[in-house]
Amino acid sequence: MSRLVVVSNRIADPRKTAAGGLAVALAEVLNNTGGLWFGWSGKIVDAAEDDDVLFQRAGPVTLAMVDLSQVDHDAFYLGYSNGVLWPVFHYRLDLADFDAGYIGGYRRVNQLFARKLLPLLRPDDVIWVHDYHLIPLAAELRALGCKQRIGFFLHIPLPPPLMLAAIPGHDWLIRALFAYDLVGFQSKADLHHFAGYIEAEAHAQPVDEGRWRAFGRTVQAGAFPIGIDVQEFTALANAPEAVEMYERMRREYSRRRLLVGVDRLDYSKGLPQRMRAFREFLTKNPDLRSSATLIQIASPSRENVNAYTEILHELESLCGSINGNFGELDWMPVRYIHRTVARARLPGLYRASRVALVTPLRDGMNLVAKEFLTAQNADDPGVLVLSRFAGAAEQLGEALLVNPYDTEGTAAAILLALQMPVEERRTRHEALMQTVRRYDVHWWCDSFLAALERTQAEEKGTSWLRL
Ligand SMILES: O=P(O)(O)OC[C@H]1O[C@H](O[C@H]2O[C@H](CO)[C@@H](O)[C@H](O)[C@H]2O)[C@H](O)[C@@H](O)[C@@H]1O
Numbered sequence: 001m002s003r004l005v006v007v008s009n010r011i012a013d014p015r016k017t018a019a020g021g022l023a024v025a026l027a028e029v030l031n032n033t034g035g036l037w038f039g040w041s042g043k044i045v046d047a048a049e050d051d052d053v054l055f056q057r058a059g060p061v062t063l064a065m066v067d068l069s070q071v072d073h074d075a076f077y078l079g080y081s082n083g084v085l086w087p088v089f090h091y092r093l094d095l096a097d098f099d100a101g102y103i104g105g106y107r108r109v110n111q112l113f114a115r116k117l118l119p120l121l122r123p124d125d126v127i128w129v130h131d132y133h134l135i136p137l138a139a140e141l142r143a144l145g146c147k148q149r150i151g152f153f154l155h156i157p158l159p160p161p162l163m164l165a166a167i168p169g170h171d172w173l174i175r176a177l178f179a180y181d182l183v184g185f186q187s188k189a190d191l192h193h194f195a196g197y198i199e200a201e202a203h204a205q206p207v208d209e210g211r212w213r214a215f216g217r218t219v220q221a222g223a224f225p226i227g228i229d230v231q232e233f234t235a236l237a238n239a240p241e242a243v244e245m246y247e248r249m250r251r252e253y254s255r256r257r258l259l260v261g262v263d264r265l266d267y268s269k270g271l272p273q274r275m276r277a278f279r280e281f282l283t284k285n286p287d288l289r290s291s292a293t294l295i296q297i298a299s300p301s302r303e304n305v306n307a308y309t310e311i312l313h314e315l316e317s318l319c320g321s322i323n324g325n326f327g328e329l330d331w332m333p334v335r336y337i338h339r340t341v342a343r344a345r346l347p348g349l350y351r352a353s354r355v356a357l358v359t360p361l362r363d364g365m366n367l368v369a370k371e372f373l374t375a376q377n378a379d380d381p382g383v384l385v386l387s388r389f390a391g392a393a394e395q396l397g398e399a400l401l402v403n404p405y406d407t408e409g410t411a412a413a414i415l416l417a418l419q420m421p422v423e424e425r426r427t428r429h430e431a432l433m434q435t436v437r438r439y440d441v442h443w444w445c446d447s448f449l450a451a452l453e454r455t456q457a458e459e460k461g462t463s464w465l466r467l
Pocket residue numbers: 010019020021022023025131132155156226301302363364365366367
């Protein structure tokens with residue numbers, strides 16, 4: 001059997017829990033399949049001379065990690081990945097920092113990854129590269145003679161073609177995707193944008209279902225919505241830590257209904273818009289005020305990128321003003337927690353909550369939505385209020401779908417969710433759980449790898465795609 005080699009910027013010990021959907025999902029996949037997980041160690045070193053690969057055994061998985069120099073980290077991770085690609089791919093051209101010259105660092109780190117990974121590869125390995133940090137990795141590997149099958153999965157949205165075309169060098173970036181055998185997206189909408197872009201900008205010719213030819217190469221593309229490990233999460237929900245958390249929350253909030261939000265503190269997650277909608281709900285429903293509390297966990301993320309500092313201040317100020325204006329001596333409407341909460345404690349919090357607010361302005365998928373549903377008591381489940389702009393909305397149509405930019409509409413959905421009768425909550429929850437169970441993380445991994453296996457082998461060792 002082929003060995004699975006997973007490559008991503010962020011890696012984590014799969015035996016421990018991590019914040020951030022990519023690391024959570026890949027840890028679950030690799031715990032099952034075993035294999036090699038190659039990525040950034042998370043360490044920044046003074047200079048690039050110390051670029052040995054560090055190995056660590058983690059159960060069935062071998063972690064292979066490289067350090068990054070400060071200069072490379074700043075240009076590759078903070079700069080090009082999170083200062084250019086992240087905002088544009090989340091439809092935020094206004095936040096992109098195009099002119100800062102980060103591209104050199106992005107290419108350098110992709111070349112470094114290719115150089116360090118190549119000697120570790122076996123001839124029948126299957127390589128699975130993840131996310132926007134590593135779009136040119138296959139082209140760099142091919143340039144060094146790598147002939148193995150390589151798949152790519154984009155965890156974040158792909159914007160409409162004309163938005164993508166605003167990136168200087170967008171043609172270079174998308175051309176690099178043609179060095180992969182299979183390119184996977186979270187949703188049909190993302191796949192549609194990819195097809196639109198390559199047909200309009202690269203004059204790609206459709207070959208057959210999900211296959212296009214351009215740059216003298218054929219690429220297969222598809223939608224593979226990521227899921228969670230339902231069994232693992234159910235076990236986590238029944239473990240002592242989660243049960244204790246559930247009981248503590250129920251005791252603490254016995255007279256109130258809880259609403260919960262769990263997000264990285266990212267402008268894509270729509271946190272200020274969510275707070276405004278909650279404020280609108282409090283304004284419009286004075287009789288319900290002291291019976292609802294919103295617990296918002298906002299785990300720190302990418303704090304050295306300017307746009308993230310700004311969102312932090314905006315959110316703190318909104319939470320402060322809501323509590324100041326509406327709070328009572330014995331009730332605060334918002335509990336804002338700017339820390340990462342251990343994943344093992346989240347199921348208890350989810351289960352104790354009547355409503356989850358998952359209202360990103362854009363999101364590749366959003367695993368919190370699926371975790372919330374899985375943690376519910378099926379006899380008395382909570383209600384998911386979900387942004388129609390999360391990848392998850394394509395699958396989870398029985399949630400209360402909202403437009404997060406529409407403050408009044410979202411406030412009305414909060415009211416509906418808090419007052420929804422138990423029969424309707426059960427019906428919706430059952431339908432939603434069927435999807436969550438069916439399209440779990442194992443389905444995601446198996447269907448992607450099976451599609452990669454089916455791709456037709458082409459000659460890949462040539463210099464046809466030297467970037
Ligand atoms: O690694 P970080 O910079 O700390 O960021 C954490 C991860 O954020 C993004 O996650 C995405 O992947 C999830 C799983 O597919 C998906 O549900 C979510 O919608 C995405 O935002 C990012 O894509 C990852 O690379 C980061 O590791």
